[in-house]
Amino acid sequence: MEQTWRWFGPKDPIPLSHVRQAGATGIVSALHDHYRGEVWPEDAIAERKAVIEAAGLRWSVVESIPVPNAIKLGGEPAREATAAFAETMRRLSRAGLQTICYNFMPVVDWTRTELRHPMPSTGLALRFDMTDFVAYDAYILARAGADRDYPPDLLRQAEARVGVLTPEQVQRLEATIIAGLPGAEDSHSRQGIANVIARYADLSPDDLRANLRTFHETVVPVAREVGVRLCIHPDDPPFSLFGLPRVVSTAQDLDAIFGAVPERENGLTFCAGSFGARADNDLPALLEAHLERVHFVHLRNVSTEPDGSFVEDDHLVGNADMVRLLALLLREEARRREEGRSDHLIPFRPDHGHLLLDDQDKTTLPGYSAIGRLKGLAELRGILATLTHPTYGVLQ
Secondary structure, three states: OOEEEEOOOOOOOOHHHHHHHHHOEEEEEEEOOOOOOOOOOOOHHHHHHHHHHHHHOOEEEOOOOOOOOHHHHHHHHHHHHHHHHHHHHHHHHHOOOEEEEEOOOOOOOOOEEEEEEOOOOOEEEEEEEEHHHHHHHHHOOOOOOOHOOOOHHHOOOOOOOHHOOOHHHHHHHHHHHOOOOOOOOOOOHHHHHHHHHHHHOOOOOHHHHHHHHHHHHHHHHHHHOOOOEEEEOOOOOOOOOOOOOOOOOOOHHHHHHHHOOOOOOOOEEEEHHHHHHHOOOOHHHHHHHOHHHEEEEEEEEEEEOOOOOOOOOOOOOOOOOHHHHHHOOOOOHHHHHHHHHHHOOOEEEEEEEEOOOHHHOOOOOOOHHHHHHHHHHHHHHHHHHOOOOOOOOOOO
């Protein structure tokens, strides 16, 4: 498997020289200065690739070309936005980039409620607290209809939570939820997010699925034509936020997506943490069902609670059995090699990571500190070395 590292470009606090020290050989990046649905300039693509290669690394995965709300809402505006996405794909292909990760989450991208949650012995973690989220949705944002989307007990707990939050805590919670985490498509003000949510008022889950299918019916043939592998990232978290539909959360969702447009270029970013945030997702079974079209892997772990809350745990602690998942992926690589597939090497990255040691006092991007990801990559690398050992490995 190819060891990669997400890098947010020249403004990333972690330089590429440090990525090389971590042992990664591939870079996962995107042009975040061109992130509002416009076509990416070819000179900017070439410049990013040159910077990465000058550091002795390879731009392995594009994460992400954003999918604007116009595409998710469908209709005439979606056609122009989809054409822009397809043209960016063509330009990336001409630059030699073949793997593109993207997501289809409406309004908000990956979402947490706390960025520095104290762990018992492993630094500070990202956390999604369901009570805090409902407190924001129902009583701070005061979204119309929010009271119908949650159980009465949870609403009572959320109302009580709001009653003890200071103005500073309210501001921090709001910024964490809606201001945009690293790599997110957009950021919002309170009124701004209310306005965008209102645009989805009449959009059902089936409508969103239909709009995703329409999008795929346009861009997947282009991907096949230019030699690009698209890989959709699951919803994070994998359940409704702000009453909005999310349709890349479960095994049934994936069956529908890939059944509708079955070409292998219509692929999957298997994110163990995102799928693992639903206790009812069987991660090995979900992975096995779609191994042939897994083009990229995010490896992180979460520990869940009965109300849907979760914390990003150590890479080897939580809902995901990393040993089993990596064994499945290595077997798939071997199968692809035997088949003669050019994409037999599957890129993966250690996703997120705890704030450890003196990273707690440095400027870091939430989830993307150096030491926490370095620790995760080292642990995952150890599993890979064990599974493939010529004498003791179980895959020989």
